[in-house]
Amino acid sequence: MKLKQKKLQTKLFLAYITVACLVLFSFAVFFYVFVSRQLTDSKIQAMNTLNSSFLTQVDSEIEALDNVSVNINYTNISKSILDQSFDLNISMDMLEEMTDLFIALSGTEWKADQMNLYDTSGHVLQAGLTTMVKSAGTDEIEWIEQARALHGVKIISHPYETDRYSKSNKYKQWFLSLYRSFNNQYGRSVGAIETVKQCKSIFKSVISYEKKNKKDAASIYIFDKEGFLIYPYEIDQETASLIENYYPLANTLETGAPFSSPLTGKKEYAASDFSSYTGFTYMTVMPESMILSPVYHLLEILLGVVALLLMISAFISYRLSRSIVRPIKHLKHIIQRLELDTLGKEKATSYPVSVNELEELYQAFQIMSDSMKDSMNQLMEAKEQEIKSRSLALQSQINPHFYYNTLSSIIVLAENGDTDVVVKMCRNLSNIMRYITNTGTTIVTLREELDYVQKYLYCMKVRYQTSLNYSIEVPEELQQEKVPKLIIQPIVENAIKYGTDCQPPWKITVRGYQTEDYWVIEVEDSGTGFTPEAIQKISGNIEKAIQTPGLPDLKINGLGTLNVYLRWRLFCGEHFIFNYGNTEKGHGIVSIGRYLNNTRRESNANEIHSSSCGGRGTSAEQSCSENSES
Numbered sequence: 001m002k003l004k005q006k007k008l009q010t011k012l013f014l015a016y017i018t019v020a021c022l023v024l025f026s027f028a029v030f031f032y033v034f035v036s037r038q039l040t041d042s043k044i045q046a047m048n049t050l051n052s053s054f055l056t057q058v059d060s061e062i063e064a065l066d067n068v069s070v071n072i073n074y075t076n077i078s079k080s081i082l083d084q085s086f087d088l089n090i091s092m093d094m095l096e097e098m099t100d101l102f103i104a105l106s107g108t109e110w111k112a113d114q115m116n117l118y119d120t121s122g123h124v125l126q127a128g129l130t131t132m133v134k135s136a137g138t139d140e141i142e143w144i145e146q147a148r149a150l151h152g153v154k155i156i157s158h159p160y161e162t163d164r165y166s167k168s169n170k171y172k173q174w175f176l177s178l179y180r181s182f183n184n185q186y187g188r189s190v191g192a193i194e195t196v197k198q199c200k201s202i203f204k205s206v207i208s209y210e211k212k213n214k215k216d217a218a219s220i221y222i223f224d225k226e227g228f229l230i231y232p233y234e235i236d237q238e239t240a241s242l243i244e245n246y247y248p249l250a251n252t253l254e255t256g257a258p259f260s261s262p263l264t265g266k267k268e269y270a271a272s273d274f275s276s277y278t279g280f281t282y283m284t285v286m287p288e289s290m291i292l293s294p295v296y297h298l299l300e301i302l303l304g305v306v307a308l309l310l311m312i313s314a315f316i317s318y319r320l321s322r323s324i325v326r327p328i329k330h331l332k333h334i335i336q337r338l339e340l341d342t343l344g345k346e347k348a349t350s351y352p353v354s355v356n357e358l359e360e361l362y363q364a365f366q367i368m369s370d371s372m373k374d375s376m377n378q379l380m381e382a383k384e385q386e387i388k389s390r391s392l393a394l395q396s397q398i399n400p401h402f403y404y405n406t407l408s409s410i411i412v413l414a415e416n417g418d419t420d421v422v423v424k425m426c427r428n429l430s431n432i433m434r435y436i437t438n439t440g441t442t443i444v445t446l447r448e449e450l451d452y453v454q455k456y457l458y459c460m461k462v463r464y465q466t467s468l469n470y471s472i473e474v475p476e477e478l479q480q481e482k483v484p485k486l487i488i489q490p491i492v493e494n495a496i497k498y499g500t501d502c503q504p505p506w507k508i509t510v511r512g513y514q515t516e517d518y519w520v521i522e523v524e525d526s527g528t529g530f531t532p533e534a535i536q537k538i539s540g541n542i543e544k545a546i547q548t549p550g551l552p553d554l555k556i557n558g559l560g561t562l563n564v565y566l567r568w569r570l571f572c573g574e575h576f577i578f579n580y581g582n583t584e585k586g587h588g589i590v591s592i593g594r595y596l597n598n599t600r601r602e603s604n605a606n607e608i609h610s611s612s613c614g615g616r617g618t619s620a621e622q623s624c625s626e627n628s629e630s
Contacts (some may be wrong), residue, residue: 016313016316016317017310017313017314017317019312020310020313020317022310024306024309024310027304028299028303028306031298031299031302032299033293035295035298036292036295037293039292039294040256040291040292040293041256043269043291044161044271045254047270047284048273048284050209050218050284051271051272051282051283052273053205054203054205054206054209054220054282055280055282056224057204057554058202058203058206058222058278059277059278061197061202061204062156062178062277062278064111064112064197064204065111065112065178065195065196065197066154066178066180066195067111067197068105068111069111069179069180069193070102070180071153071194072102072115072182072195073180073181073182073183074106075101077347083403084331084608090504093619095359097126098117098125100116100622101128101141102117102128103127106125111195112196112197112502113126113128113129113198113201114128114129114130114165114175114195114197115128115173115193115196116193116196116197117182117191117194118182118192118194119190119191120190120192122135123135123137124136127159128165128196129165130164130165139346143155143157143177143179143192143194144191146179147179147181147192147193148181148189148191148192150181152180152183152260152474152606154178154179154180155178156177156178156182156224156230156278156279157176157177157178157179158176158224158230159174159175159199159231160175160176160177161175162175163627165196173198174198174200174234175196175197175198176196176197176198176202177194177196178195178196179192179193180192180193181193193228198251199231203222204230206220206222206231211329216385218285218286218288218290219284219285220282220283220285221243221282221283221284222280222281222282223246223247223250223280223283224279224280224283225279227244227247229243242262242263243263245262245263246262246283247281247283248432249283249284250272250274250281257269257442258288261287266287268286268287268288269288270285270286270293271283271285272284273501274405284463300452302516317542331361331365334365357529398518400458402456402493403429406425406459409425409459409462409463410422410429413425414461424458425458428455428458431455432455433453435448435485436512437454442484442485443482443483443485444483444484445479445480445482446474446479446480446481446482446512447479447480448482449483449485449486449487449488449489450472450479450488450510452486453488453489453510454472454599456489456493457472457508460496464500464504466504466506467504467505467506468469468496468506469498469505469506469507469508470508470509470510470593471507471509471510471511472510472511473509473510474510474516475512475513478512478513478515481519483571484567484571487567487568487571487592488510488563489560491523491561491564491590491592492508492510494561494590495508495524495525495527496508496525498527499525499527499587499588500525500587501528502526502527506525506526506527507526508524508526509522509523509524509525510523511524515598517595518577518593518594518596519593519594519596520577520592520593521591521593523590523591524587524589525587525588525589526587527588528586528587528588529581529582529583529587529588530580530581531581535580536600538561538562538580541562542562542565545566553592561580564578564590565578575595576593576594577592577593577595578590579589580590
């Protein structure tokens with residue numbers, strides 16, 4: 001069962017709605033993609049700026065600790081206060097002097113909250129939050145040995161929580177220490193220096209950012225060279241271990257590329273920076289949902305606007321489709337009532353329409369209705385002319401004298417014993433007669449027509465011997481074109497008939513060429529060319545044939561150029577090319593061709609060129625060429 005097709009109004013309505021939906025959907029997608037990309041790039045740039053800011057502030061704080069440590073190590077005052085044995089089990093007076101020295105080196109800004117000086121005997125001199133001399137703990141001795149082994153290179157500890165610097169042991173605080181070897185005046189390591197500062201002071205810019213932005217703040221992570229988490233420090237070890245999975249991404253992640261979060265598995269974006277001074281890696285991480293939250297809010301508003309626009313588009317589409325369909329339905333009813341007897345009687349242009357294109361359609365229909373009868377009559381007449389011209393062409397293309405002369409030539413050749421030439425002549429004559437009498441097809445390829453022409457010219461060559469030469473030069477790609485049967489041979493026959501009215505030798509040249517817009521076959525002789533009277537006569541016959549319906553009554557030998565023109569014009573329609581005249585050297589030339597790809601000539605389609613024209617004397621590289629002179 002055949003499915004019922006949709007009505008035109010329904011199709012137009014659906015088409016308009018579809019276009020509106022596509023436009024709105026495309027805009028929404030473009031808006032989302034463009035704004036998302038811009039917002040993501042902006043956030044990543046902001047995260048890079050944050051990393052740079054945090055790096056600068058943290059490096060500044062640690063550099064201050066480092067400077068205090070360097071000043072303590074290289075000042076000669078501390079070495080003069082202490083004896084050469086560097087035993088920190090000193091008196092209260094010496095303790096006060098060392099404390100004053102440390103505080104002076106720390107400066108009024110308190111670059112270090114606590115300064116500790118260790119000796120190799122297990123004593124530590126403390127100055128800052130606590131001031132005393134005491135025995136060092138086992139956890140402190142480990143750092144001392146590492147610092148002494150590095151010979152003056154700083155060591156930055158991990159953040160640690162302790163109450164050792166609190167005046168009361170009720171609560172603990174987080175600190176970060178910087179260690180360096182302490183050398184005596186002879187440059188020998190005799191202890192270690194520790195400068196200490198609270199983590200909330202070192203990471204104050206990060207803490208301030210997180211407090212200010214709260215839920216909208218990006219996650220800030222700081223790692224040391226080994227990937228140990230430095231910040232945040234007030235978290236449990238399990239969470240810290242999960243966060244440390246971000247560290248490998250800092251070196252492998254492309255800038256602006258999303259990745260799956262090691263903590264939540266959701267898509268995130270990150271920016272990283274590295275401090276060559278501290279060896280810390282700074283990572284700022286933000287979930288995609290947080291970055292695109294403004295876009296999602298705008299999309300909700302946009303969807304509401306899109307829904308409203310779709311409703312408006314639906315109403316407009318319905319009204320527009322209805323205004324188009326109603327006149328078309330009216331025109332359909334007129335067409336249903338249309339018959340050959342009523343053509344042109346019913347006036348379709350009286351119906352009011354609101355669209356210019358529909359009004360043009362009504363006018364075009366009225367013109368078509370008025371002229372359809374004439375067109376059909378002309379078509380039938382053209383068919384009759386085609387049949388008549390084809391019949392006459394097939395009957396009269398070959399002059400009967402050609403057969404008489406060819407048979408006479410065969411007799412002479414046979415009497416002279418030229419059996420090979422006789423065989424070829426008979427074979428060519430047989431093929432010529434078979435080609436002419438085969439009425440099964442009237443359209444052939446140019447290759448077949450040229451093969452027939454070559455056989456005809458060979459027979460004429462045998463008759464005239466050295467007095468007649470010929471060549472056929474047509475590109476291979478042109479030989480697939482379709483042409484009416486027996487369209488070129490009459491031109492060649494006329495060229496021999498009128499081109500041999502001068503002293504031999506005579507030359508007949510058949511050449512073809514093709515351009516981007518058209519192709520042409522030329523037949524040129526070496527005779528004296530068309531006389532002005534001949535050109536005038538041919539032009540008059542052609543104009544008379546154009547103005548007179550049907551094919552004019554002609555004698556068998558009277559077709560020639562006129563017959564070729566009428567048949568070629570009938571075959572090609574308005575795209576035909578037909579030229580005749582003389583070359584620059586005064587030889588006669590006739591050419592036929594057609595425009596390709598429906599190319600229309602700017603000139604009148606009935607124009608026939610009869611003025612002098614120059615023939616093309618070169619052949620294509622790939623051509624079908626047989627030259628009797630070779």
